[in-house]
Amino acid sequence: MGKEFAVSEEEKKNLDRHLPLIATINNQELRNKVYGLLARALRESPYRDICEVPNFTTKLMGGPDDETFVRHTRTVTNAVVAFAREFQSAYGFNIDYDVLLAGAILHDIDKLLLYERKGKIVELTATGGKKIHGQYGARMAEDAGFPEAVVNIITSHSPTAGAVPPASIEAVIVGCCDAGVFQCYRLMTGRGLWRKSESLGPGNFR
Numbered sequence: 001m002g003k004e005f006a007v008s009e010e011e012k013k014n015l016d017r018h019l020p021l022i023a024t025i026n027n028q029e030l031r032n033k034v035y036g037l038l039a040r041a042l043r044e045s046p047y048r049d050i051c052e053v054p055n056f057t058t059k060l061m062g063g064p065d066d067e068t069f070v071r072h073t074r075t076v077t078n079a080v081v082a083f084a085r086e087f088q089s090a091y092g093f094n095i096d097y098d099v100l101l102a103g104a105i106l107h108d109i110d111k112l113l114l115y116e117r118k119g120k121i122v123e124l125t126a127t128g129g130k131k132i133h134g135q136y137g138a139r140m141a142e143d144a145g146f147p148e149a150v151v152n153i154i155t156s157h158s159p160t161a162g163a164v165p166p167a168s169i170e171a172v173i174v175g176c177c178d179a180g181v182f183q184c185y186r187l188m189t190g191r192g193l194w195r196k197s198e199s200l201g202p203g204n205f206r
């Protein structure tokens with residue numbers, strides 16, 4: 001699976017505290033890659049702590065919003081696991097939980113590098129103005145040597161222009177749980193359903 005990235009014990013402990021499902025990835029090489037990509041992206045990001053990473057641009061939400069990458073990612077990942085267990089028990093289809101977990105945990109990894117908080121406002125970084133959410137994250141995962149099944153989950157989860165379709169049941173599950181959590185959050189915060197026609201440019205996406 002390619003290159004390893006050295007993660008300190010402190011970085012790993014912090015990631016485990018906020019995203020505890022990383023530790024449930026069975027394949028050690030894949031699990032270490034997930035720690036590695038998150039730690040490296042955090043080091044290269046404008047943030048010192050993963051809890052500071054925002055999840056939506058102000059433009060996408062039509063105003064200030066305090067949703068975080070950690071809470072969104074944890075909610076989506078927990079929902080994905082519940083969905084997968086139900087589907088597997090109903091139909092007997094063997095879900096690849098390692099691929100599912102890695103893809104769910106990393107589906108928004110590029111937000112660490114594409115979004116920047118300035119007070120109450122979340123804007124695109126210079127990179128965010130040039131790259132497409134989801135597709136940039138997929139590139140990061142590909143460069144880190146993740147399997148194609150994980151890369152596809154990341155690139156297919158967001159309905160950006162030119163996004164590839166989901167290539168597996170695992171990718172469908174992540175895309176649909178992410179959309180569900182996003183739309184529920186929109187309704188809960190009084191913003192109404194987001195519609196695909198509300199295109200705000202390639203960076204401003206869920």
Ligand SMILES: [Fe+2]
Pocket residue numbers: 107108133134157158205206
């Ligand atoms: Fe996303």
